[in-house]
Amino acid sequence: MEHRKLYSITLVLLLVITFVAIFLQFFLLERTLVLRPGDTKYVSAISDQSNGGSSVARVIEKDGKWLLACHIIASEYSWPFCEISIGFFQAPGSQKGEGIDLSTFSSVHVKARYLNKGHESLRFQLRNFNPAYGRLDDPGTWKYVGIEYWPQRSPEGNDIPLKSLQVATWWIVEQKLPIKYAVPEFDNVMMLELATGNNIQPGEYLIEVEYIQFNGKYFTNSQILLFLISLWVSSAACFLFYSLRLSYKQLSETEKRAEDLRQLNQLLNVKTKELKNQAERDPLTGALNRAGIEKIFTKELEVLSLMFIDIDHFKSINDNYGHAVGDEILKEFSKLISQNCRFTDFLARWGGEEFLLVCPNTSLSDAYELAQALRRLIRDHQWTNNIRLTSSFGVAQLGDESPTAFIERADKALYDAKVRGRDQVVLSKSQT
Structure with a gap:
C-alpha cells in the first residue's frame, strides 16, 4: 500500500509540474526584442560599393523611423544593392566574437516598405558567427541566413518565421562549408540586414523601416522538452530502484502476457490463412x-x-x-x-x-x-x-x-x- 501511495503522489506531482511547465511555455514567458530608432545603436547604411559597385546608400532617422535612401547605379558589379545594417557585436558588454542569441525567438515582425514605386521585394537576413568555420576579422565568413519577401502584400508589416530563413547557397559554395554546418544558426548573430531585393533596376529608392520585433520565448520548446524528459526519466529511475522487486514481478507477468498474445496472433494468422x-x-x-x-x-x-x-x-x-x-x-x-x-x-x-x-x-x-x-x-x-x-x-x-x-x-x-x-x-x- 505504501508503495502504491508513493507512486500515486509522485505521478500526480510530475503531472502538475508538466502541466505548469507547458502552460507557462505556451501562454506566458513571452519574450520580445524590438529594434527601432532611438533605442537601437550601431545602425548604418551599406551599398554594393563594398563589392566594387557604384550604388549609394544613406540612412537617416525621421519621425521615429529609419529612412534608407538608395541610389542604385549600374556598374560592373552584377548584384547592386543597398541595405540598412544593425550591428550586435558592438553592443555594450559584448565580448570579442560575441553577438546576440536569437535562438529562443520563433518569428520576427518587420514593419518596412518602399515609399516610392518601383522594386517591391526586400531581403531580410541575419549574419551569425561561428568560430568553427568563420573568422572574426572577416565578416564575409559570417553565415548569411535570410529570406526575400514582398512587403507591399502586407501593409501592416510582415511576420517571418525564423524557421523559413535559409542559408545562402552562394555563400555555402564560396566558403566550401562542411555539410554539418550548412543549416541556419541564430545563437551568435552579429548583424541584422534589411536590403533591397534581387534584380533591382537602376534608380532612386526610399525605404521606410518603422521597427523590427523578434517574438519568442525565454526557453525554446526543445529546452522545455529536455527538462520534462529529464524530470520524468530521473523520477522513473529513482522509483524503479526503490521498487526493484515489484518490477521483477511485473516484468515476469508482462513477458507471460506477451507470449500469450504472440501465440494468439499466430493462431489468428493461421485461421486467416x-x-x-x-x-x-x-x-x-x-x-x-x-x-x-x-x-x-x-x-x-x-x-x-x-x-x-x-x-x-x-x-x-x-x-x-x-x-x-x-x-x-x-x-x-x-x-x-x-x-x-x-x-x-x-x-x-x-x-x-x-x-x-x-x-x-x-x-x-x-x-x-x-x-x-x-x-x-x-x-x-x-x-x-x-x-x-x-x-x-x-x-x-x-x-x-x-x-x-x-x-x-x-x-x-x-x-x-x-x-x-x-x-x-x-x-x-x-x-x-
Missing part, C-alpha cells in the same frame, strides 16, 4: 472467383470497402494480339494488383476482364487512395508486347445493404468511370 486457402480460385489468374468471394461476405469478416476494376478496351487486345496474349495480360494484371495491395485484401476475378478488390477495415477515403495508386501503377507498368494498358475503378463503402446491392453500387461507379472517359476512379454515393 486457412480462410484464404479454402476459397475457390480462378484457374487462369489465381485470384478468387465468384464462388470464392461469396465466402468473404460473412459475419466473421467485416468488409468495409470494395473496388470494381475493369481493364479498359480489353477486347481490342484479344482482337489484335490473340487470346493467348490476352490471357497473359489477365495473369499479369492479377499478379500486379495482388503484389501491391495489403495482405488482408481479397482479389477476385468477377468475369472476363473485371475484377473485385475487397478491402476489410478500410474507409472509403483510404480505398480511394489505394485505387488511385493502383490505377497509376497499371498505367505506368511495362506490359507484354509493349501494350499500353489502363483501367477504370468504381469504389464503394459498405452500408446497410446486402452484398449484392453493395457490389452493384461499385459496378455502377465503374460504369460512370467508363462513361467519363476511362482510366479514372469514381466513388459511389454512400448507402445508409
Whole structure:
C-alpha cells in the first residue's frame, strides 16, 4: 500500500509540474526584442560599393523611423544593392566574437516598405558567427541566413518565421562549408540586414523601416522538452530502484502476457490463412472467383470497402494480339494488383476482364487512395508486347445493404468511370 501511495503522489506531482511547465511555455514567458530608432545603436547604411559597385546608400532617422535612401547605379558589379545594417557585436558588454542569441525567438515582425514605386521585394537576413568555420576579422565568413519577401502584400508589416530563413547557397559554395554546418544558426548573430531585393533596376529608392520585433520565448520548446524528459526519466529511475522487486514481478507477468498474445496472433494468422486457402480460385489468374468471394461476405469478416476494376478496351487486345496474349495480360494484371495491395485484401476475378478488390477495415477515403495508386501503377507498368494498358475503378463503402446491392453500387461507379472517359476512379454515393 505504501508503495502504491508513493507512486500515486509522485505521478500526480510530475503531472502538475508538466502541466505548469507547458502552460507557462505556451501562454506566458513571452519574450520580445524590438529594434527601432532611438533605442537601437550601431545602425548604418551599406551599398554594393563594398563589392566594387557604384550604388549609394544613406540612412537617416525621421519621425521615429529609419529612412534608407538608395541610389542604385549600374556598374560592373552584377548584384547592386543597398541595405540598412544593425550591428550586435558592438553592443555594450559584448565580448570579442560575441553577438546576440536569437535562438529562443520563433518569428520576427518587420514593419518596412518602399515609399516610392518601383522594386517591391526586400531581403531580410541575419549574419551569425561561428568560430568553427568563420573568422572574426572577416565578416564575409559570417553565415548569411535570410529570406526575400514582398512587403507591399502586407501593409501592416510582415511576420517571418525564423524557421523559413535559409542559408545562402552562394555563400555555402564560396566558403566550401562542411555539410554539418550548412543549416541556419541564430545563437551568435552579429548583424541584422534589411536590403533591397534581387534584380533591382537602376534608380532612386526610399525605404521606410518603422521597427523590427523578434517574438519568442525565454526557453525554446526543445529546452522545455529536455527538462520534462529529464524530470520524468530521473523520477522513473529513482522509483524503479526503490521498487526493484515489484518490477521483477511485473516484468515476469508482462513477458507471460506477451507470449500469450504472440501465440494468439499466430493462431489468428493461421485461421486467416486457412480462410484464404479454402476459397475457390480462378484457374487462369489465381485470384478468387465468384464462388470464392461469396465466402468473404460473412459475419466473421467485416468488409468495409470494395473496388470494381475493369481493364479498359480489353477486347481490342484479344482482337489484335490473340487470346493467348490476352490471357497473359489477365495473369499479369492479377499478379500486379495482388503484389501491391495489403495482405488482408481479397482479389477476385468477377468475369472476363473485371475484377473485385475487397478491402476489410478500410474507409472509403483510404480505398480511394489505394485505387488511385493502383490505377497509376497499371498505367505506368511495362506490359507484354509493349501494350499500353489502363483501367477504370468504381469504389464503394459498405452500408446497410446486402452484398449484392453493395457490389452493384461499385459496378455502377465503374460504369460512370467508363462513361467519363476511362482510366479514372469514381466513388459511389454512400448507402445508409
